[in-house]
Amino acid sequence: MSIDLLQFALVLAAMAALVVVAGRWLTHVLTDTAHALPERLTYRLLGVDAGSGMDWKRYGLALVLSNAAMMLLGYALLRVQSLLPFDALQRPSQTPDLAFNTAASFITNTNWQSYSGESSLSNFSQMAVITFLMTVSAASGIAGCAAFIRGLAQREARDVGNYWVDFTRVTWRVLLPACLLLSLVYVWQGMPQTLASSVDATTLEGITQHIVTGPVASLEAIKHIGTNGGGFFGMNAAHPFENPTPLTNTLHMLAMFLVPSALTYAFGRMLMRRRQGWAFLAAFVVMFVGFLCVVYTAEQHGNPAFAGMGIDQQASTMQAGGNMEGKETRFGIAQTSAFVAVTTAATTGSVDAMHDSLTPLGGLVPLSLMMLNDVFGGVGVGFINLVAYAILTVFLVGMMIGRTPEFLGKKIEAREIKYVMIAVLAHPFCILGFTALAAVWPDAPASLANMGPHGFSELIYAYTSGTANNGSAFAGLNANTPFFNTTIGLAMLLGRYFTLLPMLAVAGSLATKRNVPESQGTLPTATPLFTGLLIFVILVVGGLTFLPALALGPIVEHLAMLAGQTF
């Protein structure tokens, strides 16, 4: 128990140390006036003028159009996979609905997978489609966040930066060097990095084992640093090749937190409001620790139905105990629980255990974190969501004290609140709407692996994961059907762009405003009181929206489990 808590403390402490280092670097990259050589070459090839600024509309348009082109390229490559090199296993091309789902999934940083990597993708596709889309979706997310922060920092101006410059710099200076370094550490720990598709072994008992290999480490590095999440193998980061040791598990977690937490620091520095950055980070950490406690306790407690069968789930020096269905021995309960919370908080979607087999309350945690979608959140977007809630908090408090709400020295008016509400409502609308549709769709129940309330959880988890651009799954659900591929694909696109674009509009609108000097009536937003209010607003809005749906899934399942009911 105490060593488990020590592991949690280590992860949080290492994250805090990395916040400052990575935050400074990110600030430098986003504000530097000089362009490095590879960047200048890139601008020349693209034919763009690095010195010119963009207003939020043009910035957003460049982001959406370039993402669309990249998604189409990825789609095309998946459709002609069988004609491309590097595949001794001759895996076929993906079908149109599956290739749409895959391309939409990876360009939106969701990385939901309706396919199983080892049987469906060649090593060429793993690199030129998956690794490529993982990198550029992360770079787009960080760029979008940079424009957003600049919008907040600007006064009476329209310029929120140049998309091509942000995108190019983040890729060349942050993502590629960090990933190359991390991939080598991963190989050292036992991840394969090779172009060979498979190796045949003959076990000690004379059985032939086909071991699928490939360029795993380079994919794993960007998968976690870019909070992407799609696995090289079907079983994702639970597969020993994707996560060979507890150290790689810990590095995965730190890599997932790296950019989302560093962005709070970069935000503080770029706005000259460092305390504000720390106040936001504090909101992240408080909510994260609360959820971690729930999943750890629930999983360590195990499955009460096992007790009657004489199965020992007690933690001791000889075993981790707890609910070990769908978990790996090397991670036990502590490393697994931390990973469950981190991967859904940072909306990565990488999994080192099967979330479908978590206890009901354990499974409630990843679901809730994705529904809130702003406890750390994905690269760039999570931070934007948090600011959306901060604006909402300022607005609500402003109503209570009868003053015009102000945030970061700008007046918040009807226009901003309208955009914020679109961003805040798009999320539950998408999740609950599609879940309701799936619940009455005639063919949907055939895809479920579990019956009763757990089956409903599988459905709502799929659309929550898609909309939150997470990508993890209650993987018992067979989502590779035209209905699920299409609806989850749409949920991913709506979830990404209908939160990102309205918030860019907010930033664009704030950028043009004059600064209001702080007065007696200004609510200070960098205080513990405000952080507390912010968490309260997030939990109230999230709770009011999602509790009824959660009651039909994990909550009723928990009660059934305690009553000894099975399905």
Added chain:
Amino acid sequence: MTSSLVRPVLVSAVLFMAVTGLGYPLASTALAKAFFPRQASGSLVTHGGATIGSTVIGQDFHRPDYFHPRPSITGNTSYDAASSGASNLGPTSRKLLDSVRDRAHAYRKENGLAADASVPVDAVTASASGLDPDITLANAHAQAARVAGQRHLPLPRVVALIDAQATGRQLGLLGEPRVNVLALNLALDATASGGTP
């Protein structure tokens, strides 16, 4: 407004596909091969000149004189390293509870345990990858008497072998203590043929 975006949009897609989708993974592959050739190709184990598996990937053992890994649900057979898999059954699933009950029964019978003896949870639950290379120390100790009997080795010797092959927490802190089944069985074979473990 949009016409000036055509070139950067198209060029950036192809350029960044080449840089991040080919340049980066290929550079990583070349460096990995230079610095960590064993791990880069899959941490393969050779025995008597033949490849017998990978240290990080679990493999199946049925023979009673070997230690057995955890239950595995992969592809068509257990421990299929070309098709990782898990049960994905929730805790209230009748299917899950039935298979756990059956596995516990089989485990007790196989290891000569009493009908009410408690069984380590990892021995009756399927792992997440279906390729878990490790078992807990509790699971290994519960199998020790069977293996010792089958190999006509004194029990303390087999127990000592488990302890010698056990992996502690990484850096003294991370993860869980465990034992790699393939490494343990290889050590067992070395002992039986007169070598020192």
